[in-house]
Amino acid sequence: MATECCAVLEAVSASGESTLVRATAKATKTIGQLLNVSLNIAVTGKTGSGKSSFVNVILGLSENDNGAAPSGVTETTTEPNMYVHPTMPNVNIWDLPGIGSPNFKANKYLKDVKFKTYDFFIILNSERFTENDIMLAKEIRKQKKGFYFVRSKIDIDISSEQRKDMFNEQEVLSTLREYCQSHLSEFKDTKVFLISSVYLEKYDFEILQNTLLDDLPDHKRAALLQTWPVCSAACLEKKIELFKALTWAASLASAGIAMVPMPGTSVACDAAIAFLFLSKCYYAFGLDDRSLKRLSEKVNMSLLEYRAKSKFANAIQNKALTTLPVCAVVVTLTTIEDLLSLLPVVGSVCAAGLSFASTQFFLTEGLKELANTAREIIKVAGLDTI
Ligand SMILES: Nc1nc2c(ncn2[C@@H]2O[C@H](COP(=O)(O)OP(=O)(O)OP(=O)(O)O)[C@@H](O)[C@H]2O)c(=O)[nH]1
Ligand SMILES: [Mg+2]
Structure with missing residues (x-):
């Protein structure tokens, strides 16, 4: 007793x-x-930037698994697709179509993809960030939503640099970081996260997780922590x-x-x-x-x-x-x-x-x-x- x-x-x-x-x-x-807490994460960016692969990483699925986002060099995401997390039924990852057309209007795009649905946006690019990405980020900020810039497919950058003499991985990463940052100079307090969807344990995947955790309210934090794949001790x-x-x-x-x-x-x-x-x-x-x-x-x-x-x-x-x-x-x-x-x-x-x-x-x-x-x-x- x-x-x-x-x-x-x-x-x-x-x-x-x-x-x-x-x-x-x-x-x-x-x-x-x-x-039961709900979390809606929007993943957007240029065609082929690795959106569907990133969505699958968060879902904890391989591309051949049931319920995975189709990815590949020819598959194109043409409309918002919602993927329910397999073990977190109230967590949805949205694979949004790219923003590549010359007539692209950021505010119209946001309306079309129902921006109010999402807790925050992840904007992916495998090269430098384009004007479209920047316009979109400005519009997202105007709508008082959060966004995070991700430079994807870092493993490919590293392996192509590896062939050069005097290769130094840290130097390559900091050059890439500065390069991306210089294209995003108008977002002074915004960081770029260097990520590979193939090697989550390397580069900035964990830093992105920690940044999201710092920014989210407590109950959403719990949902993110449960959703995020275990990438390190x-x-x-x-x-x-x-x-x-x-x-x-x-x-x-x-x-x-x-x-x-x-x-x-x-x-x-x-x-x-x-x-x-x-x-x-x-x-x-x-x-x-x-x-x-x-x-x-x-x-x-x-x-x-x-x-x-x-x-x-x-x-x-x-x-x-x-x-x-x-x-x-x-x-x-x-x-x-x-x-x-x-x-x-x-x-x-x-x-x-x-x-x-x-x-x-x-x-x-x-x-x-x-x-x-x-x-x-x-x-x-x-x-x-x-
Ligand atoms: N090495 C490597 N390949 C990647 C990575 N992310 C994506 N890819 C490959 O890049 C190609 C395009 O990836 P997707 O995930 O289909 O890109 P997407 O942005 O969804 O493409 P769309 O839907 O056509 O706009 C696929 O062949 C992926 O396997 C990465 O981090 N590293
Ligand atoms: Mg896709």
Whole structure:
């Protein structure tokens, strides 16, 4: 009982509220936002600049996967296409048509592509930025939306420079940066991000992520952090921090319903929140089949066996329906009992309803194990040294 009280007090304190009722209400809202917040990212730029490839990077898909944006030297994006993130049903990445015509009118383009839909724009170019890109950026700014300039396909620039004598990668990158920046001189505080959609771990992909995180409001930040592919150990740690900081809310939201009884709620309801919280960690940390297979192919070694060591990851993987968004996974009491049985001390009390301390213990242990599994995979894949 003392443990129970301490655990509840700790969670109320973490919520910043003064009473359990208020803390529980805040927890429910916070978890609701984590699970349902929407984010719309627009990707635009000249034909062939790598928009569809970049969209697929954010979706965590290869171009041959179901639901991926078609890309290639002859495919052309001619109208706005919305791609729903496979594990984040409220996150949409929009592949917008290029802005190449001589009669291009930035304000008309923005109206045509329904600019109000998007939280921010990413403007891609694989050469220097054109007048059209600059006009578009000015118009986006007028509409009080954010934009970010990305110089894409950096790996191609690097490999063509590599053939020259006295090649120095850092020098090439800073020359490219200055060159792009000089074409964007009217946007004084705007940076250019040098990115390769093939080698995310190199160049500025992570810097772009950090810049977006700094600029977004808190609840959208959580959506971006869950969506962004794990490209480095630092990126993974940011994701782990996000979920750690929300464990109090997940515990209160799942166990809270039992503590503050409401008509029509059940243990299965509580369990669904706990399961979804850990499923979100699993996907955000890149532990799902698709992410692991992609990374395994990239580093040319099998990484699935590392996930197999985690009881939590296995249990979630067995229950996850890979073709459906996470929130559509049907969570039953049996599902959560399977998970709870991983922790004997918790499993035995499940049928009678979870105590708060047990829920908190379950979520903390689950998060810790998933985080450590993902850390090990990143280390084995060599992404911790970049
Ligand atoms: N090496 C390399 N190739 C890339 C990169 N990004 C895109 N590509 C290739 O560039 C070509 C064009 O890429 P897309 O993603 O189809 O470009 P897009 O802007 O969507 O093209 P449109 O829809 O025709 O306007 C494809 O062959 C891609 O594989 C990159 O970062 N590095
Ligand atoms: Mg395209």
